Amino acid sequence: MAAVIGSKRIRRTSEEARRQILDAAEARLTNLGPEGLRLQDIGRDVGLSHSAILHHFESRDGLVKALSIRATEQLRADVLAALATPAGKTPDATQVMQKVFEVLSERGYARLAAWLTLEHDGGNQGFSQQMIAELIRVIHSIRMEHHATAGVAPPSEEDTSNIVLLVATVAYGDGIMGHALRGAARRPDDPVARKDFRLWFGHLIQAHMDSYFPPKDAARPKA
Amino acid sequence: MAAVIGSKRIRRTSEEARRQILDAAEARLTNLGPEGLRLQDIGRDVGLSHSAILHHFESRDGLVKALSIRATEQLRADVLAALATPAGKTPDATQVMQKVFEVLSERGYARLAAWLTLEHDGGNQGFSQQMIAELIRVIHSIRMEHHATAGVAPPSEEDTSNIVLLVATVAYGDGIMGHALRGAARRPDDPVARKDFRLWFGHLIQAHMDSYFPPKDAARPKA
C-alpha cells in the first residue's frame, strides 16, 4: 500500500521491478482475494503503470503463473528449512509438523495456494506435488527410527500419510477459514490464540504417534 | 448445464425462477469458482436472460447474498438433522462429528462457504455464527454426560471448542484443498478413500476424547 508520489520516473532493473510487482500482487491476493488482483492497482502500489506490468510479465496470466511459481519455491524452501536437522540430530516429527503448519497457515501461503489452484482451474498441478510426498517420506523415516529406539510399534505408511495429509488440510483450512471459524466460535483470533490452537493440535498428533500400539489399547498420553 | 433451445418463453412462478437461478448459481460457484458466476452464464443454464436474474435479485450482489443465505440455511438444517437423536438416546459425539464433517466437506458446502466468505470480504458474518457455538454446546453436554456415566474426566470447554473447531477446519480444508492434496500425496481421491480418511480422523478424535484424563495432564499435556 505504499505509493510514491512526488518523484519523477523511477527506473528499476528488470529483476527489481519483477520482485516489487510480485510482492504487491501477493499482498493483494492474500488480503483481498483474486478480485484484488488488478493490474492498475498493483501498479499503483509499486508506482508503475499497468503497462509496465504487462511489459514484465507478458500478460496477466503470466503474472499469475510467475506468482504461483515463486510462492511454490518459497514454500518449498521454508518447508525444507523446517526439515533441516538442527545438528545431525534426528528432528522431532511433531516439531516438524508444527513448523510446516506454521509456515503454511500463518504467512498467507494457504490462501495464496487456494486462490491460485482454484483460479487456475481445479485441475491444478505444481504447487507442492512432490513436496507432500517428500514430507511423508521424511516423517515416516523419523517414525520408523523412533520405533526402533523407543518402544513404539512400527507405523504403517498409510498412517503417516494420513497424518501429513491431516496437518496440511488443517493448515489450509485454518489459513483460509480460520478467521471466520474462530469468529463463529466466539473465540479470539489473535496470534496467541492461533498458536494455542496449533499447539493443542500438535499435542493431538503427538499423542497419536506416541500411542501407536497396535496390540494393546491405543490411548494413553503418558509423557 | 441444461439449456432449452427450441421452445418459446417459459413462464415460471417467482419462486420457481429464484430456485432455478440459485441452483444454477450454486453449481457454477462450486464447480468453477467465483469467476464462473456471471449473470449471462447462469441465465443460459436455466434458459433466462441476464435481465431476468436482475429482476429477481435486484443485483448481482443480491444474488450472492441470497445464495449465501440459502446455503447457510441448508447447511444448518443438515447439521441439525445430524444432531437429532435417533430415539431419545444420547448420540455419540464422534458420530455427530463424522456427520458434520461429511455434510460440510462432501457436498460442496465447504467450497461454497469459502467463496462466499472470501468474495464478500473477510469481514464476513452470517454463514454459521451461532451454528458453531451451538455445536460446541451440544457436543460438550454429550461429553459431560459421558463423563458422568463412564469414567472419563470432565473435559474443559476449551477442549471441546478446539475439537469442534478442528473438525470444521478439517472439513473446510478437505472440501477446498482435499482433491489437490490427495493428488500431491499420490493417493486416490475416490469417495471410498475420502471416507477412509474421514474414519481415520474420526478415530483420532475419538481417541482424544476417550483418553481425556485431567488429573495428570488435562487440557495441556505439557509442553
Next chain:
DNA sequence: TAGTCGGTTGACATAATTGTCAATTCGCGG
C-alpha cells in the same frame, strides 16, 4: 373476452479491465 399483473426480453448505457503501440526518458558504455 378484455384487462391487468408481473415475469421476460432485447437494445442500450456505463464502467472497468486487459492488452497494444508508439513515443518518452533514464542510465550506462563507448
Next chain:
DNA sequence: CCGCGAATTGACAATTATGTCAACCGACTA
C-alpha cells in the same frame, strides 16, 4: 558527450460485465 537499449508511460482499442428501461406476452380473473 552521444547514442543506444530498455524500462516506462499515456492514449487508444477491444472485450466483457453489470445495470437500466421500455416494451412484450403469458396466465389468471372479472
